Amino acid sequence: MILDNHEYLKALMEWSTKMQEYAASRQEDWSADLSELQHNLKQVSASESIAQEAVLQLRQDAERVAARAEQSARQNSVRWGQHRLPPLPYRFDALEPYINREIMELHYTKHHRSYVDGLNKAEEMLYLNREDKTSSDYKHYLREQSFHGSGHFLHTIFWYNMSPNGGGEPTGQLAQQIRRDFGSFSRFKDMFSKAADSVEGVGWVILVWEPRSHHLAIQTLEKHQFFSLLDTIPLLVLDMWEHAYYLQYKTEKKKYIDNWWNIVNWANVTQRFQTAKQVNWAPF
Ligand code: MN3
Numbered sequence: 001m002i003l004d005n006h007e008y009l010k011a012l013m014e015w016s017t018k019m020q021e022y023a024a025s026r027q028e029d030w031s032a033d034l035s036e037l038q039h040n041l042k043q044v045s046a047s048e049s050i051a052q053e054a055v056l057q058l059r060q061d062a063e064r065v066a067a068r069a070e071q072s073a074r075q076n077s078v079r080w081g082q083h084r085l086p087p088l089p090y091r092f093d094a095l096e097p098y099i100n101r102e103i104m105e106l107h108y109t110k111h112h113r114s115y116v117d118g119l120n121k122a123e124e125m126l127y128l129n130r131e132d133k134t135s136s137d138y139k140h141y142l143r144e145q146s147f148h149g150s151g152h153f154l155h156t157i158f159w160y161n162m163s164p165n166g167g168g169e170p171t172g173q174l175a176q177q178i179r180r181d182f183g184s185f186s187r188f189k190d191m192f193s194k195a196a197d198s199v200e201g202v203g204w205v206i207l208v209w210e211p212r213s214h215h216l217a218i219q220t221l222e223k224h225q226f227f228s229l230l231d232t233i234p235l236l237v238l239d240m241w242e243h244a245y246y247l248q249y250k251t252e253k254k255k256y257i258d259n260w261w262n263i264v265n266w267a268n269v270t271q272r273f274q275t276a277k278q279v280n281w282a283p284f
Contacts, residue, residue, distance in 0.1 A: 005050045005052075005055050006045075006050070008055065009041060009044065009045045009050070009055070009058070010045075012041060012058060012059075012062055013038075013041055013045070015062070016034060016037055016038050016041065016062070016065070019034060019065055019066075019069060020034055020038075022069060022280060023069075023072075033061075033064065033065050033068060034065060036061070037058070037061045037062060037065055040054075040057070040058060040061065041058060044058060076282075076283045077283060078283045078284070080123040080124065080127045080128050081120040081121070081123045081124040081127075081128060082120065083116050083119050083120055083123075083152060083284060084116060084284055085108075085112060085113055085116050085284070086156050086159065086160075086282075086284040088104075088108055088159055089159060089160060089163070090163065090164055092104040092105045092108070094164040095162060095164060099162075107155075108155075108159070111151075111155070112151075112152070112155045114148075115147075115148045115149075115151035115152040115155065116148075116152050117148075118144060118147065118148030118151075119144075119145065119148035119149045119151075119152050121144070121148075122141050122144035122145040122148055122149070123145065125141045125144075126138075126141045126142070126145060142227060143225060143227060145229065146224070146225050146226065146227045146228055146229055147224065147225030149229050149230075150224035150225070150228060150229055150230040150231070151224060152284075153229075153230055153231035153232075154204060154224065154230055154231065156231075156284050157231065169185050170185075177215075177216055178216065180215075181215045181216045181217075182216070188218075191218055192205060192207065192218055195218050195219075195220050196220070198220060199220050199222060200222065202222065202223050203220055203221050203222040203223060203224070204220065204221045204224065205218065205219075205220050205221075206218070206219050206220070206221060231281075233272075233276040233279065234272075235269055235272050235273050235276060236264070236269045236272075238257070238260055240253075244256075
């Protein structure tokens with residue numbers, strides 16, 4: 001019994017650390033609830049014999065914190081058509097002389113605003129307006145969602161990727177990973193800069209984490225409206241390249257799609273969904 005409690009407390013300690021990271025990622029202050037739980041947890045774990053009542057009390061406290069997290073996740077999810085401009089974390093002139101006030105003001109108040117408005121409109125048409133649509137209606141609004149959605153999500157990352165107190169080199173885990181994957185920080189910086197310089201007129205250069213291969217990578221993105229929705233995680237995919245069905249179905253594309261639903265592995269999609277939900281950025 002005592003051993004079971006020890007293991008339970010250890011798991012609870014790990015869980016509460018995750019909760020703390022979660023709360024921080026939502027830019028929420030849960031210090032009161034969480035620090036009380038962690039304080040009691042430490043005390044109970046340190047005592048020589050662990051009282052069953054104390055463990056039950058901790059379990060109740062943990063359930064309260066979990067309920068708070070659930071509630072926060074529900075409140076914070078962005079409903080269709082309700083995206084908003086994230087607050088700029090510094091003044092328009094804060095990045096001078098590297099980026100001047102005029103650019104920042106236009107970029108944020110005009111360009112980013114229009115992405116937010118466009119995404120909200122596209123979502124209303126795709127998900128709220130229940131009228132029957134043709135494939136070409138979908139095509140139009142999916143392209144709108146791609147252009148404005150990727151624009152909104154990427155700019156939201158961009159503003160917070162910069163700071164008037166920025167520059168220098170990363171430390172800790174990221175620094176280590178950069179050395180492992182690119183050899184050195186200066187080599188990474190050189191590759192990233194050259195990739196950026198290769199973008200023609202419209203696009204981005206992005207440092208990404210590949211959860212599949214457990215490494216960092218650099219990728220440019222020319223335009224962002226070719227039906228990609230950046231800063232999202234794929235859960236369920238269907239290959240619509242002709243090589244995936246043409247030998248068997250020839251021109252009967254719709255039949256391939258209809259039939260495909262018979263072989264979807266929902267347990268796998270659910271597993272991907274549960275893992276993906278652990279990535280939890282602040283909602284905008
Ligand atoms: Mn821009």
